[in-house]
Amino acid sequence: MYEILFKKVLNPVTKMMVVDAPDIAKVCKPGQFVMIRVDETGERFPLTIADFDREKGTITIVFQEVGKSTLLLGSLNKGDKILDFVGPLGKPSPTEKKYGTVVAIGGGCGSAIVFPVARAFKEAGNHLITINGAKSMDLLLYRDEMNRISDETFETTDDGTCGTHGFVTNVLADLIAEGRQIDLVFAVGPVPMMKFVAKTTEAKKIHTLVSLNSIMVDGTGMCGACRVNVGGQMKFACVDGPEFNGHEVDFDELMGRLHAYREQEAVSEKLWAEEHGGAE
Amino acid sequence: MAEKDGQAPTKKRERPPPTKKVPMPEQDPLVRAKNFQEVALGYTAEQAVEEAEKCLQCRNPKCISGCPVEVSIKEFVELVREKKFMEAALKIKETNSLPAVCGRVCPQETQCEAPCIYGIRNEAIAIGRLERFVSDYARAHGEPLPKLPKKNGKKIAVIGSGPAGLTCAGDLVKIGYDVTIFEAFHKPGGVLIYGIPEFRLPKDIVMAEVEYLEKLGVEIKYNYVVGKIRTVLDLMNEDDYDAVFLGTGAGAPNFMRIPGMNLVTVFSANEFLTRVNLMKAYEFPKYDTPVRIGNRVAVIGGGNVAMDAARTSLRLGAAEVNIVYRRSRDELPARLEEVHHAEEEGVNFRLLTNPTEVIGNERGEVIGMQCIRMELGEPDDSGRRRPVPIEGSEFIIDVDTVIVAIGNSPNPIIPQTTPGLEVSRWGTIVIDEESGMSSLPGVFAGGDIVTGAATVISAMGAGKRAARGIHKYLGGE
Numbered sequence A: 001m002y003e004i005l006f007k008k009v010l011n012p013v014t015k016m017m018v019v020d021a022p023d024i025a026k027v028c029k030p031g032q033f034v035m036i037r038v039d040e041t042g043e044r045f046p047l048t049i050a051d052f053d054r055e056k057g058t059i060t061i062v063f064q065e066v067g068k069s070t071l072l073l074g075s076l077n078k079g080d081k082i083l084d085f086v087g088p089l090g091k092p093s094p095t096e097k098k099y100g101t102v103v104a105i106g107g108g109c110g111s112a113i114v115f116p117v118a119r120a121f122k123e124a125g126n127h128l129i130t131i132n133g134a135k136s137m138d139l140l141l142y143r144d145e146m147n148r149i150s151d152e153t154f155e156t157t158d159d160g161t162c163g164t165h166g167f168v169t170n171v172l173a174d175l176i177a178e179g180r181q182i183d184l185v186f187a188v189g190p191v192p193m194m195k196f197v198a199k200t201t202e203a204k205k206i207h208t209l210v211s212l213n214s215i216m217v218d219g220t221g222m223c224g225a226c227r228v229n230v231g232g233q234m235k236f237a238c239v240d241g242p243e244f245n246g247h248e249v250d251f252d253e254l255m256g257r258l259h260a261y262r263e264q265e266a267v268s269e270k271l272w273a274e275e276h277g278g279a280e
Numbered sequence B: 001m002a003e004k005d006g007q008a009p010t011k012k013r014e015r016p017p018p019t020k021k022v023p024m025p026e027q028d029p030l031v032r033a034k035n036f037q038e039v040a041l042g043y044t045a046e047q048a049v050e051e052a053e054k055c056l057q058c059r060n061p062k063c064i065s066g067c068p069v070e071v072s073i074k075e076f077v078e079l080v081r082e083k084k085f086m087e088a089a090l091k092i093k094e095t096n097s098l099p100a101v102c103g104r105v106c107p108q109e110t111q112c113e114a115p116c117i118y119g120i121r122n123e124a125i126a127i128g129r130l131e132r133f134v135s136d137y138a139r140a141h142g143e144p145l146p147k148l149p150k151k152n153g154k155k156i157a158v159i160g161s162g163p164a165g166l167t168c169a170g171d172l173v174k175i176g177y178d179v180t181i182f183e184a185f186h187k188p189g190g191v192l193i194y195g196i197p198e199f200r201l202p203k204d205i206v207m208a209e210v211e212y213l214e215k216l217g218v219e220i221k222y223n224y225v226v227g228k229i230r231t232v233l234d235l236m237n238e239d240d241y242d243a244v245f246l247g248t249g250a251g252a253p254n255f256m257r258i259p260g261m262n263l264v265t266v267f268s269a270n271e272f273l274t275r276v277n278l279m280k281a282y283e284f285p286k287y288d289t290p291v292r293i294g295n296r297v298a299v300i301g302g303g304n305v306a307m308d309a310a311r312t313s314l315r316l317g318a319a320e321v322n323i324v325y326r327r328s329r330d331e332l333p334a335r336l337e338e339v340h341h342a343e344e345e346g347v348n349f350r351l352l353t354n355p356t357e358v359i360g361n362e363r364g365e366v367i368g369m370q371c372i373r374m375e376l377g378e379p380d381d382s383g384r385r386r387p388v389p390i391e392g393s394e395f396i397i398d399v400d401t402v403i404v405a406i407g408n409s410p411n412p413i414i415p416q417t418t419p420g421l422e423v424s425r426w427g428t429i430v431i432d433e434e435s436g437m438s439s440l441p442g443v444f445a446g447g448d449i450v451t452g453a454a455t456v457i458s459a460m461g462a463g464k465r466a467a468r469g470i471h472k473y474l475g476g477e
């Protein structure tokens, strides 16, 4: 059992939790994830390690409530326990290397996930540009944190309530058009966002890494549910990734596969709403 | 198979006709194809004694040579004849930590029952069914624990709680070692829990066998992916384990190299069975894990895994389930009993058929599978006749779900994170056959991670050999 030591509501749909998991905190690296099963009847699902504290033995997770499992997790409070918490899984981000200028892009909940990776890029001596995007200002996450670690920060909102009116890719395209030297683009967010980031950098062949969020069951390479098509080859996101070269990923196939259980997910969510009087 | 000579008219000394095994009571096929309860119901005490009485109690019994964990078959069968069921159970447990499992899933026809002397003229003694009866009896009546020797103060780490790991752990704890099992999942048993379905091996039975080991003092740490959270070398060098046994199985699913493998309604058998068995998706939405089950299902493959996926699909409500296998019925690698059960329940067998493409619609859902007919050509290296495609014989079967059950490869996490560990080109760990030790001193391995996907009982045999090897390595006799 893994105790929740701290909980914070970051915005109406996003929560942050600090979980007691010393063995994982001791060894995890930016870019890795954990598999969670909240209770005995729960499903296993992946969440990125959004931060860690080796001394205190804690792991931070940030998640968006999009369905039954994330709603269930979000309903837990400080002092409650998570039944299963497995990790650290997946390959770490290649943050030990110095590339030069790195653009780290986070969309929606992806901003929180991109944060530890961006910080590691900065610590490795890279010039760090962050682009932080969301639908509107109240959904923008980690604004201060991003500011603190970045050499340059940009913010975008779909509705123009904060920063540039538009998408993260608008800012990225501008930077490229200005002729800025960019050595690596690292993007985490909704699949369409990552797809368009990869499209934006393709012409100039800027190395682009994306963190894929395919459906996972075990997270250890034993089921193949997470398989993605990268450069024409079948890869398992949980063990070969979750980060891949964005120019090689078949995003459309990934989007289709993410919808595999849409009907069942709707059933679960409806049941949750009935039992809990809608979202809390 | 029974010979027919008993019925043939003969002038020689009258011989009684060959006998058959006392039949196993089973759920009716039409009823069971709709539920997840166990198919075979088990012998009653009377049936068990009747079967045991036929055993010849051979002076030089051959049966035991067919059992990789050397169950004292003759002795336990004798105890069944005397109705000493509890003693019989203890006798089996001396060498087999998981008899209730083995009695259910061992391919007895190629193991202990194959060399049985009684079987030369008759159907062999039903050793598996007797083993099952005895261990079920003992479980129901409260098993006494054996006396354990004093702890010898040495610590062993066992990685993986499948049959190989459980056996190795059980044997070591019985001779005084402190044993900790590290398991990646939240439940013990490996394939016994996540792969083999409830209707063939009830999970309560696996849990009871594991609890017995825990009572003997084996500790199990769950959610612990060795190689990720701690490496094998950390366990040896920092955590002071005197030896490590790797029983991590062959869990990585293979897919075919044909178009359409990434379609939304194409699943590996591992995914499908894990959702249903480990995560209890058959009780969705009470359990949160969903499973998609089509109306018309094709299962590619002919082994136990394929049979389990096919029969599970039927139970989840598929209208039509097809096993698609490229060789003929004689080559099906599954246990005979499972093939037979699958046929009874209404699974279609499309033999000498090989998929060439899975066809999808714009949403990525399967709408059909193109196959080609095969014929058997010359024997290949394995001695089996090689299936060759018949040119121009392609046709399409109308399915909406495809389950791929063409075998598993070893999971690479441990080899990748254990420098110096020698692996073959198939990714299996190379060991010394006799001791079970790998290329790293003190690190042993056995089961599917060494042999590639095999059987429960061979994995257990390997766990047993490695336990002996570990004991010797650490100075035991």
Ligand SMILES: Cc1cc2nc3c(=O)[nH]c(=O)nc-3n(C[C@H](O)[C@H](O)[C@H](O)COP(=O)(O)OP(=O)(O)OC[C@H]3O[C@@H](n4cnc5c(N)ncnc54)[C@H](O)[C@@H]3O)c2cc1C
Residues within 6 Å of the ligand: A033, A043, A044, A045, A046, A047, A048, A049, A062, A063, A064, A065, A066, A067, A068, A069, A070, A071, A109, A113, A212, A213, A214, A215, A216, A217, A242, A258, A259, A262, A265, A266, A269
């Ligand atoms: C490596 C990885 C890291 C992730 N990190 C984060 C994170 O840090 N924060 C965050 O908010 N989300 C993260 N996700 C996504 C998160 O796992 C899903 O949002 C969550 O599983 C949804 O479950 P649900 O029951 O709440 O919603 P559901 O209603 O079940 O599903 C909503 C959508 O989530 C996706 N999903 C459903 N089940 C799974 C599953 N078992 N595995 C993966 N995706 C699934 C599907 O696209 C589905 O349509 C990550 C995904 C991956 C693969």
Ligand SMILES: Cc1cc2nc3c(=O)[nH]c(=O)nc-3n(C[C@H](O)[C@H](O)[C@H](O)COP(=O)(O)OP(=O)(O)OC[C@H]3O[C@@H](n4cnc5c(N)ncnc54)[C@H](O)[C@@H]3O)c2cc1C
Residues within 6 Å of the ligand: B105, B106, B107, B159, B160, B161, B162, B163, B164, B165, B182, B183, B184, B185, B188, B189, B190, B191, B192, B195, B196, B197, B224, B225, B226, B227, B247, B248, B249, B250, B251, B273, B304, B305, B306, B308, B335, B411, B413, B414, B446, B447, B448, B449, B453, B454, B455, B456, B457, B459
């Ligand atoms: C669906 C199916 C049906 C089968 N039916 C039969 C049958 O009827 N009869 C028969 O004899 N055989 C059958 N088999 C084969 C048999 O189950 C296997 O050969 C046997 O289970 C192998 O045992 P094992 O201990 O080597 O590995 P497994 O049973 O695979 O167990 C390995 C364990 O190690 C864990 N693990 C893996 N990596 C790590 C890690 N890095 N850290 C920690 N833990 C880890 C896994 O989670 C798992 O629990 C079947 C197999 C399947 C898949």
Ligand code: SF4
Residues within 6 Å of the ligand: B066, B067, B068, B069, B070, B071, B073, B096, B102, B103, B106, B108, B111, B112, B113, B127, B128, B131, B457
């Ligand atoms: S363990 Fe398996 S092979 Fe050995 S006697 Fe029992 S059923 Fe036969």
Ligand code: SF4
Residues within 6 Å of the ligand: B054, B055, B056, B057, B058, B061, B062, B063, B064, B073, B074, B077, B115, B116, B117, B118, B119, B125, B127
């Ligand atoms: S070989 Fe067959 S008949 Fe002989 S002791 Fe063994 S089980 Fe009995």
Ligand code: FES
Residues within 6 Å of the ligand: A215, A216, A217, A218, A219, A220, A221, A222, A223, A224, A225, A226, A227, A236, A237, A238, A239
């Ligand atoms: S989640 Fe099962 S193989 Fe990746």
